[in-house]
Amino acid sequence: MTPAPGDPAPAPGLIPRDSLLPNLEFPFRDLNSRVTPTECFYVRNHFPTPALTAGGWSLTVGGAVLHPLRLGLEELRSLPSRTVTATMECAGNGRTFLSPRPRGVPWELGAVGTARWTGVPLSAVLERAGLPEVVAAWEVVLEGADRGVMTEPVPSPGEISYARSVPLAKALDDVLLAHEMNGEALTPDHGFPVRAVVPGWYGMASVKWLTAVRVVPGPFLGYFQTVDYAYWEEKDGLPPQLRPIGPLQLKAAIARPAPREVVPCGVTYEVTGAAWSGEADVARVEVSVDGGCTWADAEFLDPPMPHVWRRWRFRWQTPEGPGSRTLLARATDTRGRTQPTCHDPARGSYMITHPLPIEVDVRESSP
Template sequence: MNQDLPRSINDKPGLIPRQVMPENLESPINNVLTWVTPNELFYTRSHLTYPTIDMHSWRLSIGGEVSRPLYFNYEQLKQMPQVDKFVTIECSGNKRAMFEPPVPGEQWKLGAVGNAKWTGVPLTFLLDQIKPKDTAVEIVFTGADSGIRPDMDTPVNFERSLPLDKTLLGECLLALKMNDEPIPYKHGFPLRLIVPGWYGMAHVKWVTQIGFVSNPFKGPFQAIDYVYLTNEGDYSNAVPVTEMKVNSIITWPSKGEIIHPGQHSVRGLAWTGKGTISNVEISVDNGMSWNVAKLTSPEHGQYTWTFWEYAWNITNPGHYFVLARAHDSNGNVQPKAAPWNAKGYGNNSIHTVAITIPQILH
């Protein structure tokens, strides 16, 4: 059993604390056995303290470099056309704890990822009602969460921008529901931006404002955080964190597990950003040879993860290193080691699990 997991009163695995304030909780990913992650097991990523939401006064404002600002309350948004999208969201810091040498930040292991059904208003339905000025170059999404960053003296809101890219914006949702329920408070109630294929920082929670801007956005959660840096503090060659990389994890067996000879099913998850998982390969000899696993999810659509399984007939005792390597439809393959970066983003290195097969004594 994974000793990292907190147990609840009914002995079911719960979320794993990675930071207390602000609260950051990791999914017990080895125990997520359903294609859709239950809301109560979906990882929680917070940058600032949770906001206070007053639904009597809450509204979404859309303005900035537009000819006609608009405002909508919650009931008006609920009356708009709604669509469903299954989207996997991964924190860009997932697997940060596995970088060598270590990097600062929340020490996520494998569980800062989840798959959910998101229901909401297509972003383009709202944007079609707005006439942006020719000066507009980006759209900034502002969350209600605010606080003081360690590197700043004045309070800031969590804000992120997206480029005016019709293809990208055409995929986005302003979600009101998560797995057929109003979005839980900790996941962004009443309104959360969903940017399929992008890492979690783009999926702004508690959205209260959408603003068109005439200059590239340089907020701290975009220009300071969520950039790939070769050297800490050196932003001269900073590259923005955007789309998720092809990735996979082994959910069974777990590290250090002792299993006996016989037929076993190695299981796991795989996902990518833009595209679909085309195949997953498994190695039981530390990468010397590879075998194709079976994709077992009900859907293998774009933007969602897939379960996979591999039948392994173990005949000889000993120590084994089991590896999983995913490929996507765009030709991307997981690397043995992801490029190290000073902030610990985008670790999609091949997951390795060490197990022991004991000698059976007669």
């Protein structure tokens, strides 16, 4: 993407968002490629990073399978692998834009990234373990080696592991047991030696430091499936019910200008960003430079690709006079759905997909 006039130097490294754990945000204003370099990819931890070694790691596959398995890393890597490119976003990305400010890691815009993931399809491992005749309600629980005690939003019953589940149909479709990221072995921050990658879903489903896979004949009701990473849903006239967060929701985000950036008067400024969705391709992005009063189409820089963001740009003729401006972006997908105009309070501090206001200061250039 072409730098805008007066661009400052790119921000070095990742932005710490937690004083206790390595929760690190990509400076979204530095978005300049479709695939995010590993060293720039955001990091989300719930517990301290476990100390794992390639030789000491193993994966157990159990539950309702015919032949429980234990696979070492070399054995897993010997199975046929594939590489998928997928965008991953933390479910709380954009939380700082909510008012009042909710609990949780104070992500701004950069808890999102796209990587090339290489590993073994989970379906191949499950087929090797053998599945009995199953029903649609079955799930696959993914459990990591990271453990600890949760105090918010509700205290956990002592020390627990990080675990999430996906429907069996999703597990058999495209879930990956990844051991490489962007052509290199996973780093400890990104789940070495093996993590799950669930394309098209929020990042909480892509369990890092994976050590156990269990098939269960019914819904998994673990802490990170019900107490946290869940939202209220009203459906079929029933009272609100808690649902686990799953697929990515449609979203467009502005990378440049960054929040609170100073923009020169009377220049052509290239507004840039990315848009993504979990269940359909992004078909259109519109930009508003007047707080949502009017909208105009942006230009895509990338072709559509399942589960991968599309970068876009919009050439903005900035005002001749100084003042504050609010920029917004919104996406429409191939199913005709457009981002909601405001945040749904039933989602709490998650799935923040309304157009996020980017406030900038337009000033006259220094002589």
